[in-house]
Amino acid sequence: MGQAKNKSKAANSASGTAVVDGQTLGRRHILFGWWSLLFFLTLGIFLEMLHGFKIGWYLNVSNESRRLMFTLAHAHGTLLALVQIAAGLTIRLVPACSAAWRRFGSTALIGASVLLPGGFLLGGLNIMGGDPGYGIFFVPLGALLLFVGVFLTGREALSLRRTEAGRALEE
Amino acid sequence: MNYLFAAMAVISGVALVYLLFQRQFLLVGGAAGLGAIAVTWTVLEAKTAGYRPQARIDALAGSRPKEEVFDGYVSSDTCRSCHPGEYHTWHATYHRTMTQVATRESVRAEDFEGRVFKDGGLAFALERRGDDVWAKIWPGGQTVPAKSDVHERRIVMTTGSHNYQVYWLDGDYLSDKQPGDRKVTIFPFVYLLDEKQWVPRMEAFLTPPYVDLNSLHSGNWNTSCLDCHSTHGASQTVVSKELMTTRAAEFGIACEACHGPGAAHVAANRNPLRRYEVRRQAAAGKPDPTIVNPAHLGKDLSSQVCARCHALSGGFHDAPDYPLHGFAFRPGQDLADTFVRARLVDWQTNPALKPELVKNPQIVRDRYWSDGMVRVTGREYNGLLETKCFQNGDMSCLSCHKLHESDSDPRSLPEWANNQLAPGMETNAACLQCHKTLASDAAVAAHTHHPLASAGSNCYNCHMPHTTFGLLKAERSHTVDSPSVAVSLVTGRPNACNLCHMDKSLGWTAQALNRWYGKPVPALNADEQDVAASVLWTLKGDAGQRALMAWSFGWAEARKASVTGDDWMAMYLAFLLEDSYSAVRIVARKSLRHYPGYEGLPEYPYPADMKTRAFAVWTRQHPAGLGSGTSPLLLEKNGTFIIGPALRLMKARDLTPLNLME
Numbered sequence: 029m030g031q032a033k034n035k036s037k038a039a040n041s042a043s044g045t046a047v048v049d050g051q052t053l054g055r056r057h058i059l060f061g062w063w064s065l066l067f068f069l070t071l072g073i074f075l076e077m078l079h080g081f082k083i084g085w086y087l088n089v090s091n092e093s094r095r096l097m098f099t100l101a102h103a104h105g106t107l108l109a110l111v112q113i114a115a116g117l118t119i120r121l122v123p124a125c126s127a128a129w130r131r132f133g134s135t136a137l138i139g140a141s142v143l144l145p146g147g148f149l150l151g152g153l154n155i156m157g158g159d160p161g162y163g164i165f166f167v168p169l170g171a172l173l174l175f176v177g178v179f180l181t182g183r184e185a186l187s188l189r190r191t192e193a194g195r196a197l198e199e
Numbered sequence: 200m201n202y203l204f205a206a207m208a209v210i211s212g213v214a215l216v217y218l219l220f221q222r223q224f225l226l227v228g229g230a231a232g233l234g235a236i237a238v239t240w241t242v243l244e245a246k247t248a249g250y251r252p253q254a255r256i257d258a259l260a261g262s263r264p265k266e267e268v269f270d271g272y273v274s275s276d277t278c279r280s281c282h283p284g285e286y287h288t289w290h291a292t293y294h295r296t297m298t299q300v301a302t303r304e305s306v307r308a309e310d311f312e313g314r315v316f317k318d319g320g321l322a323f324a325l326e327r328r329g330d331d332v333w334a335k336i337w338p339g340g341q342t343v344p345a346k347s348d349v350h351e352r353r354i355v356m357t358t359g360s361h362n363y364q365v366y367w368l369d370g371d372y373l374s375d376k377q378p379g380d381r382k383v384t385i386f387p388f389v390y391l392l393d394e395k396q397w398v399p400r401m402e403a404f405l406t407p408p409y410v411d412l413n414s415l416h417s418g419n420w421n422t423s424c425l426d427c428h429s430t431h432g433a434s435q436t437v438v439s440k441e442l443m444t445t446r447a448a449e450f451g452i453a454c455e456a457c458h459g460p461g462a463a464h465v466a467a468n469r470n471p472l473r474r475y476e477v478r479r480q481a482a483a484g485k486p487d488p489t490i491v492n493p494a495h496l497g498k499d500l501s502s503q504v505c506a507r508c509h510a511l512s513g514g515f516h517d518a519p520d521y522p523l524h525g526f527a528f529r530p531g532q533d534l535a536d537t538f539v540r541a542r543l544v545d546w547q548t549n550p551a552l553k554p555e556l557v558k559n560p561q562i563v564r565d566r567y568w569s570d571g572m573v574r575v576t577g578r579e580y581n582g583l584l585e586t587k588c589f590q591n592g593d594m595s596c597l598s599c600h601k602l603h604e605s606d607s608d609p610r611s612l613p614e615w616a617n618n619q620l621a622p623g624m625e626t627n628a629a630c631l632q633c634h635k636t637l638a639s640d641a642a643v644a645a646h647t648h649h650p651l652a653s654a655g656s657n658c659y660n661c662h663m664p665h666t667t668f669g670l671l672k673a674e675r676s677h678t679v680d681s682p683s684v685a686v687s688l689v690t691g692r693p694n695a696c697n698l699c700h701m702d703k704s705l706g707w708t709a710q711a712l713n714r715w716y717g718k719p720v721p722a723l724n725a726d727e728q729d730v731a732a733s734v735l736w737t738l739k740g741d742a743g744q745r746a747l748m749a750w751s752f753g754w755a756e757a758r759k760a761s762v763t764g765d766d767w768m769a770m771y772l773a774f775l776l777e778d779s780y781s782a783v784r785i786v787a788r789k790s791l792r793h794y795p796g797y798e799g800l801p802e803y804p805y806p807a808d809m810k811t812r813a814f815a816v817w818t819r820q821h822p823a824g825l826g827s828g829t830s831p832l833l834l835e836k837n838g839t840f841i842i843g844p845a846l847r848l849m850k851a852r853d854l855t856p857l858n859l860m861e
Contacts, residue, residue: 084606088606093283157284179232180228183228
């Protein structure tokens with residue numbers, strides 16, 4: 029593990045790019061996940077209050093699209109926050125995090141966590157009848173990044189070492 | 200657009216294969232994702248090209264007119280997904296519920312179990328069976344009908360939900376036809392919703408008492424009502440006039456009645472990118488060309504959308520196409536291309552109206568005051584046509600009315616739906632849109648000569664008074680004009696001043712109008728000079744004038760404006776309870792509901808001593824009789840008529856038969 033890390037660092041310094049190691053990135057994702065979770069749970073409480081006080085801007089039938097968009101923002105944001113935490117933990121378990129993941133996977137996951145719920149949120153702020161506002165165009169972009177991020181993370185997870193206990197169990 | 204995405208799908212596929220061979224798994228994922236998106240887009244776009252309506256479930260197919268999307272109509276169900284707010288406010292309107300399939304919720308009549316209704320030689324009894332209401336029909340002479348004489352028909356449709364409700368039975372029970380030809384026949388009694396009473400349908404119209412009041416033949420949904428009480432109705436004669444198939448794109452007046460058929464609009468806007476482009480264009484003032492929005496039409500075309508139903512007409516030019524495809528008029532088109540306009544002047548000049556005039560020479564008197572102003576409700580476009588603000592200005596129906604309530608409107612949906620006025624348009628703000636010089640309180644007070652908070656400072660009350668009649672009530676004329684005693688004398692139409700100041704004479708009004716506005720005082724006889732105008736119209740007016748008086752005596756503003764109080768009005772309402780026209784009697788009874796103490800009076804059918812009972816209530820309430828100033832009212836202090844002049848006026852009553860069929 030230590031050798032792999034050194035190799036990775038050496039490769040980075042050779043190419044001149046400042047790519048951080050897997051442990052640091054994992055920590056970054058875990059941190060991002062928890063803070064993101066806090067934000068979207070707060071959004072949930074905010075939405076509950078809009079329900080509680082029967083705010084027409086959110087609840088009127090003519091604002092049906094806004095309610096849907098905000099609900100989607102809350103749901104996606106919360107779920108993606110958990111995904112960030114899971115991804116961070118996964119990467120910390122990977123013995124040698126690949127440069128591809130560090131360059132693209134991490135960025136894609138973070139981008140998805142911002143663009144997907146953010147797109148829904150912005151789309152709900154300025155609805156156009158039955159359609160969300162222009163912010164909704166961030167959503168497909170975020171979905172694509174999520175797709176790439178999850179794919180790369182899954183690919184990274186293939187290199188997870190089996191534990192001694194697990195190996196013994198299989199044998 | 201689908202070509203673009205098909206190309207993307209192919210490119211993604213090729214890239215996928217290449218990258219797999221190159222073992223570039225990072226990019227393989229991306230290419231696969233892009234390919235999946237492109238394929239999905241292409242398939243969805245191809246699948247949803249054009250508009251194919253979903254089949255509608257019609258459990259009663261065969262026994263009543265059916266709802267069926269055709270001729271490019273898609274129904275409000277389709278509109279809802281993209282226009283939820285507009286759908287929601289329309290859903291609250293009486294337009295939507297003008298025609299409904301009969302259900303437990305839509306049939307609002309109560310108090311019918313065990314009651315026998317008699318009309319046209321037949322007896323009817325209604326009973327609820329589960330969610331349905333059924334009518335038993337038998338020859339009216341039989342108290343206990345033989346089982347073989349009893350026909351049973353289900354109530355399958357309703358008309359109306361605002362003032363009263365009409366019910367339709369499946370099949371034609373008059374000719375003993377079985378249900379199955381989509382013909383419905385009217386139930387001969389209507390249910391007054393506020394009063395919770397049944398009255399014979401023909402008596403709900405202002406109809407001469409000596410005409411056949413048989414209501415059974417008076418309604419024909421299949422060939423008449425569907426034209427305006429449904430969206431895009433068409434009635435096809437299949438075998439004979441007796442057997443017809445009738446369909447409508449939607450029961451009630453739905454989205455497409457005002458916006459036109461929506462299939463092309465729906466098909467075009469399945470593409471989300473187009474929708475955003477349409478929004479962008481709309482923000483720049485270019486509306487979507489695939490649908491009509493009356494708000495973006497000029498005053499003429501937008502008003503003609505309403506005129507399609509809210510106008511008197513002499514029929515439609517496109518009758519040959521009607522059985523299969525309904526009327527050819529579509530919102531946004533010039534109504535004159537397909538519609539025979541019927542202003543008073545048109546009856547004298549348009550040969551297309553001659554057949555109708557030959558058939559019913561009374562039609563002109565039954566629809567218009569003699570100066571051309573319409574006198575029946577529901578024909579507001581005719582009122583608008585006679586208005587200078589429309590002829591010379593920009594006034595249209597949408598100047599005051601808003602067909603979708605906005606979120607910022609402080610009124611509740613039912614409040615707004617009552618008249619569908621835009622916010623503030625029930626106040627002087629309606630007229631101040633153009634007449635800006637009257638915007639200040641001082642200007643209003645100087646113009647009206649009435650206290651600011653009084654009904655006399657409301658533009659509508661003077662310039663659009665309640666001079667049309669229908670649905671057992673008076674409505675505003677929808678012609679903007681100014682009060683004039685001279686016009687009242689010539690046309691018989693009550694002027695705005697005397698509709699509020701009911702205890703004042705025409706002479707009093709003429710002097711006030713002369714003093715304030717310089718209007719010449721016309722020549723008046725002694726009665727017109729001295730007797731309250733409302734008393735003249737009540738005693739010697741025609742049935743239409745009497746009906747307006749019966750309503751006005753119950754109008755809160757008029758009761759407040761009478762300086763002699765409103766006690767005397769109850770006496771005239773009691774008098775009108777004996778009017779020869781049923782509608783006048785019913786309106787008088789409705790007005791008496793506003794007076795305390797009369798709650799115990801019988802409801803329809805009124806007993807022969809109805810007036811005596813009402814008078815007894817009055818006498819009990821006023822042991823000291825009326826106060827001073829009863830002479831212009833032709834009443835003695837004890838509330839009885841000053842018999843001489845009252846009899847003289849009654850003998851001079853205008854007995855011309857009047858048939859105000861709105």
